[in-house]
Amino acid sequence: MTRETLLPAMAAHVLEHGIAGVSLRPLAKAAGTSDRMLIYHFGNRQGAIDALLDYLAKLYETGLEAALPAKRARNRCETVRQILQVTAADELKPFMRLWWDVVAAAASGDETFRKSAASTMGLLLDWLEAHMPEDDPDPRGGARLLLTFIEGSQMLDAVGRADIAEAGLAALEG
Amino acid sequence: MTRETLLPAMAAHVLEHGIAGVSLRPLAKAAGTSDRMLIYHFGNRQGAIDALLDYLAKLYETGLEAALPAKRARNRCETVRQILQVTAADELKPFMRLWWDVVAAAASGDETFRKSAASTMGLLLDWLEAHMPEDDPDPRGGARLLLTFIEGSQMLDAVGRADIAEAGLAALEG
DNA sequence: GCCCACTTGTAGCGAGTGCTACAAAAGGCT
DNA sequence: AGCCTTTTGTAGCACTCGCTACAAGTGGGC
Structure with a gap:
């Protein structure tokens, strides 16, 4: 052992x-x-x-890499949907529950959890930036925009108001 | 007593x-x-x-109502900045720390916390929808879009990556 | 065999947890 | 005054917490 x-x-x-x-x-x-x-x-x-x-x-990184689609989306909304779909899968769902635990500890000042959370966000940001639509005019800024929106979606989902995020995304598309 | x-x-x-x-x-x-x-x-x-x-x-509702500006913003980005500025004020900052505690409990299945969090989101959504820019083409969908982005910003701020949300918002404006 | 470092089990300490039994105080009502 | 309900204090129960002292096992090197 x-x-x-x-x-x-x-x-x-x-x-x-x-x-x-x-x-x-x-x-x-x-x-x-x-x-x-x-x-x-x-x-x-x-x-x-x-x-x-x-x-x-x-564990999260490998699970994410295995689940994330390899080919780029055609537009930003599709990129968002890709990530939301992947992180909602059964195998990654437990990580989302854990995630808010980490965020709460980070918010209340625990430096260990804060660093872990920050680096997880860095991870996601890197993937996003590398997988923005090919014709995106501002992949760098766009990735940050999308990550912020995605994380808002995750939170609303955690409190049972995924409908808000979904309507927000629909408004962006429509 | x-x-x-x-x-x-x-x-x-x-x-x-x-x-x-x-x-x-x-x-x-x-x-x-x-x-x-x-x-x-x-x-x-x-x-x-x-x-x-x-x-x-x-307490949060009254504190928020007292701090939120009465007049509407000229565009969506300004609305977002209004809320971010207000919730970052010293008097409301403790509520943000508490918020992630509530979200974490909600995410792990506590129905009491989930309902409380969901109703807080409903509160913010109502205010947002009522204070969207006057010329906004879709205040209903737009409010949901902005709330999702705003909450993502709050989370990134909680884990010390407010820079991501800020850059995202800047990309939206630029 | 013998020794020695690594690994594991047992028992327990002091502190904190939610909660309760019991009784004393306190204050209004007749 | 006497009673009775509401409020409060004291003490404690059964439990969990992180952690430690101590000793017993275990296996490899000589």
């Missing part, structure tokens, strides 16, 4: 139950070990969370 | 320390009473949280 063999099960646990308030004993149980061993491997709770955030970021 | 006299101090406490994971004893201490009395007045912890969410929603 190394930390590398433990992390997948631990990640599955926090994807289901949240990471900001996770406690050692349930986390250890999910990984088939004891709180004692988590402390042994990761030093303390914060060490486990740090390792988890790293692991989950990589 | 009625619940009405307790709520302001309790609200101040959760605005600073978050509401989703608040515990009775610190909350009671902040309100100058005991956990015993919170249970007496609100039945249980959930009752206190419910009352707090209600109270905070009203």
Whole structure:
């Protein structure tokens, strides 16, 4: 049992139950070990969370890369729809639940979570900028515009008001 | 000491320390009473949280109405900037910290928080729709578009990437 | 065999959690 | 004054929390 063999099960646990308030004993149980061993491997709770955030970021990145379409969209709205569709898939949905946990911790001043969230946004921004429509007049600014809109959509979806974002996108298209 | 006299101090406490994971004893201490009395007045912890969410929603609404400019903007971008500026003010900033706490709880399935968040979004949407530029061709759809973008901006700001949203808005204007 | 470093289990500490039983105070009503 | 309802304090229960002391196992190198 190394930390590398433990992390997948631990990640599955926090994807289901949240990471900001996770406690050692349930986390250890999910990984088939004891709180004692988590402390042994990761030093303390914060060490486990740090390792988890790293692991989950990589997990999210590979999952995203596998799911995102390779070919570019024809226009900005289609790009938005591509991402919204991909992140709504079952395999990435748990990451969205976790995401707001990370954002909340970041907003309340936790630097570890803030950095993790910021780098995730950087990741998405890079992909977006590289996959803007070919004829886009301003891929750099457009990618930032779309990312902001996309994240607003995700939040509204999280609180059950996906209808607002959908109507907003429709207004953009129409 | 009625619940009405307790709520302001309790609200101040959760605005600073978050509401989703608040515990009775610190909350009671902040309100100058005991956990015993919170249970007496609100039945249980959930009752206190419910009352707090209600109270905070009203507090936010009045604070917002007082701060939002009365006159309409000339274009959509200016409307966005109006709201972003207002919600970034010191008096409303604590609400933003609390907001992501509520969103995270909503995203992880708590129906109380979900309803509270959804109704807050409804509130903002109503104001936006009523204050769209006069010559806007589609105030209804436009308001939804702007709200989605605005909320994306707020999130990016919460994780320290306000630069992305700012550049996105600039791209929209330029 | 023998030693030694690595890994794991057991038990527990001090603190905090929501909540309750019980009783004392307090204040209005007759 | 006497009563009775509302409000409050004290003490505690059963539980979880992160973490640690201590010791037992485990396996490789000599």
